Amino acid sequence: MPSAISTDVLIVGAGVAGLWLNARLRRQGYSTVLVERASLGGEQTIKSQGIIHGGIKYALHGSLTGASEAIADMPRRWREALAGSGELNLDKVRLLSDAHYLWSPGGLLGNVTSFFASKAMRGRVDQVKGEQLPPALQDRAFKGKVYRLAELVIDVPSLLANLAELAGDSLLAGEHIEPLREADELVGLRIDGREIRAQRIVLSAGAGTEDLLKALGLSQPAMQRRPLHMVLAKGPNLKPLYAHCLGGGPKPRITVTTHPAADGQWVWYLGGDLAEADGVAREPAAQIAAAQKEVASLLPWVDQSQVRWATLRVDRAEPAQSGQVRPDNAFLAEQQRLLVGWPTKLALAPDFADHVLAKLERDGIRPAAQADLSDLPRPALGVPAWEQLLP
Numbered sequence: 001m002p003s004a005i006s007t008d009v010l011i012v013g014a015g016v017a018g019l020w021l022n023a024r025l026r027r028q029g030y031s032t033v034l035v036e037r038a039s040l041g042g043e044q045t046i047k048s049q050g051i052i053h054g055g056i057k058y059a060l061h062g063s064l065t066g067a068s069e070a071i072a073d074m075p076r077r078w079r080e081a082l083a084g085s086g087e088l089n090l091d092k093v094r095l096l097s098d099a100h101y102l103w104s105p106g107g108l109l110g111n112v113t114s115f116f117a118s119k120a121m122r123g124r125v126d127q128v129k130g131e132q133l134p135p136a137l138q139d140r141a142f143k144g145k146v147y148r149l150a151e152l153v154i155d156v157p158s159l160l161a162n163l164a165e166l167a168g169d170s171l172l173a174g175e176h177i178e179p180l181r182e183a184d185e186l187v188g189l190r191i192d193g194r195e196i197r198a199q200r201i202v203l204s205a206g207a208g209t210e211d212l213l214k215a216l217g218l219s220q221p222a223m224q225r226r227p228l229h230m231v232l233a234k235g236p237n238l239k240p241l242y243a244h245c246l247g248g249g250p251k252p253r254i255t256v257t258t259h260p261a262a263d264g265q266w267v268w269y270l271g272g273d274l275a276e277a278d279g280v281a282r283e284p285a286a287q288i289a290a291a292q293k294e295v296a297s298l299l300p301w302v303d304q305s306q307v308r309w310a311t312l313r314v315d316r317a318e319p320a321q322s323g324q325v326r327p328d329n330a331f332l333a334e335q336q337r338l339l340v341g342w343p344t345k346l347a348l349a350p351d352f353a354d355h356v357l358a359k360l361e362r363d364g365i366r367p368a369a370q371a372d373l374s375d376l377p378r379p380a381l382g383v384p385a386w387e388q389l390l391p
């Protein structure tokens with residue numbers, strides 16, 4: 001029979017939300033156990049594009065709302081963490097790009113140009129030309145305008161490795177979870193038969209949270225899934241590009257990020273409108289054909305002859321919203337000792353941790369337990385989709 005454990009905070013789900021929160025709690029002296037049933041970050045987090053949004057994309061189709069102000073501070077917080085001087089020491093994370101770009105393929109700008117020139121945007125966006133353009137757009141045939149956004153793009157596998165290191169001995173591989181109740185109150189969880197008691201229990205299990213709530217006999221908070229059908233392209237001639245390409249509508253036509261594969265080649269990861277509704281309805285072969293057509297039309301100078309393609313279906317897990325409006329704040333609900341939430345974005349993991357820490361502060365929860373966590377089974381790191389699909 002595995003031994004019982006007492007800890008200050010028990011976290012279920014080791015994506016970026018659970019891992020970031022875990023590292024912040026440990027830094028403040030709390031003892032934690034972070035349970036993961038599969039691999040660290042292996043669901044949404046490693047499938048994300050790694051963009052640390054500052055909300056400018058949202059500001060594009062409306063004024064800067066309160067919600068976009070909340071996200072506006074994220075690039076600064078991540079930059080400080082990456083420099084080793086922030087709330088966490090993430091100096092082993094590889095920065096892929098110091099900026100994300102907004103790119104209009106010409107003829108479409110209209111109001112956007114005046115928007116960027118407006119007072120609201122001053123200092124947050126700059127137009128770039130010539131050698132300042134992203135390498136993939138430096139071609140004589142390129143027409144259009146490119147704006148540099150004060151947002152960064154990080155290498156997610158190195159983020160997961162850094163956060164796993166900060167987790168020390170707190171990680172536990174565990175699959176079968178049952179509630180542990182005393183006098184009708186949830187006091188912990190039984191994980192693969194091992195009792196873990198905690199002052200607070202946090203569910204940060206992404207899409208898995210829905211089933212976890214059911215297992216605890218709860219139906220709230222309600223969750224929604226937003227399906228995406230992403231496209232991957234790998235080839236020796238691809239050059240780095242980190243950009244939203246504007247279309248006619250409020251959403252980017254495509255969002256391209258570029259990731260280093262283990263063999264040294266670059267992988268383009270394509271999302272945006274291409275990966276949403278129509279893209280979700282397409283079979284993989286038709287989705288690849290649609291992506292090839294977009295690349296041929298937007299970047300006609302790119303030689304596609306040696307490019308290999310794949311698609312990846314993944315759901316974003318978020319709190320239920322009416323009308324599928326995209327939330328851009330971390331979300332946290334509570335019920336006695338249980339805290340349940342979704343960061344809704346990789347970029348908002350610090351905000352998610354803030355929400356949890358604020359509840360602990362409010363309830364006067366202080367570091368108390370000393371858990372013996374030696375000899376626990378450990379989860380492995382998640383593997384990037386391009387290494388699995390385009391080795």
Ligand SMILES: Cc1cc2nc3c(=O)[nH]c(=O)nc-3n(C[C@H](O)[C@H](O)[C@H](O)COP(=O)(O)OP(=O)(O)OC[C@H]3O[C@@H](n4cnc5c(N)ncnc54)[C@H](O)[C@@H]3O)c2cc1C
Pocket residue numbers: 012013014015016017018035036037038039040041042043044045046047048049050051052053174175177204205206207208209212228230271314315316342343344345346347348
């Ligand atoms: C294609 C795509 C691109 C994206 N791009 C960006 C981007 O560029 N920038 C950005 O800010 N955001 C982006 N996002 C959003 C971002 O990826 C997510 O908001 C974020 O990763 C969610 O983190 P999480 O920790 O909540 O969830 P997840 O990363 O899904 O982690 C949840 C973890 O919980 C585990 N789990 C589930 N059930 C259980 C259980 N019963 N017991 C134990 N463990 C369990 C899972 O195995 C998983 O490891 C993107 C998302 C997608 C899908």
